[in-house]
Amino acid sequence: MKRTAFFPGSFDPFTKGHADIVERGLKLFDEVVIGIGTNQAKKRHFSLEIMEGVIRGAFNSDPRVRVVHYHDLTAKVAKDEGARFLLRGLRNTTDFEYENTIAQVNRQIVEGLETVFLITSPELAPISSTIVRELHAYGVDISDYLPYPLEKLRS
Template sequence: MKRIALFPGSFDPFTKGHEDIVLRGLKLFDEVVIGIGRNANKQRYFPLEVMAELIEKTFADYPSVRVVSYDDLTANVARELGARFLLRGLRNTTDFEYENSISQVNRYVYEDVETVFLITSPPLAPISSSIIRELHRYGKNIDEFVPYRIS
């Protein structure tokens, strides 16, 4: 049976920290699906379609990585994709508290799904999408934090 992991998030933007989790996840899973969730309650900074295209280009040399966007519960999407694993990165204990609650709900919705947490590589731990958005908003160069070029 193919081991498929769904790596869900808003990825607004997708960071080098996210890239690191995907690449490390490929050592554990046969396929990693990067799922960009639509959240009606959040206004995106970077358009979803643009981010999906940039992520696809980032992993163009990795046939075991694909990108999907969705507007549903993450657990439902995992079930539809045949993913028995949710892949998540943890930068700190605050992330753990938040992600632990979500993992419990996902397990309630889809009892066969397991959440696998990978600790962020130390040099990438300070990077967050919200910090990158703020830097970009005020005209600062964000190339150091993302695995692609964005204007």
């Protein structure tokens, strides 16, 4: 049976830290489906199309990575995508407390859906989407934080 993991997030933006989790997840799973979720309560800094372009650019040579957009409960979408696992990255204990609660609820929504946590690589731990968004809003070049340059999407 194919081992598929669903890696959900707003990915606003999708950073090198996220890419690292996907790359490491591919050592554990046959396929990783990256789900770009939409939260109606939040306004995106980067459009879904731009982030999908960054993700596809970073993984264009690997057919084991798929990208989907979704507007439903993460657990339900994971099930619809054929995933038995949710893949999540943890930078610190604060992330764990938050993610642990969500993992418990997801298991109640979809029986047998397991969450697999990967600890962020130390050199990437300081990178957060919030910080990268703020840097970008102030005109700072964020190329060092993204796995695929925004400039290539515009050419």
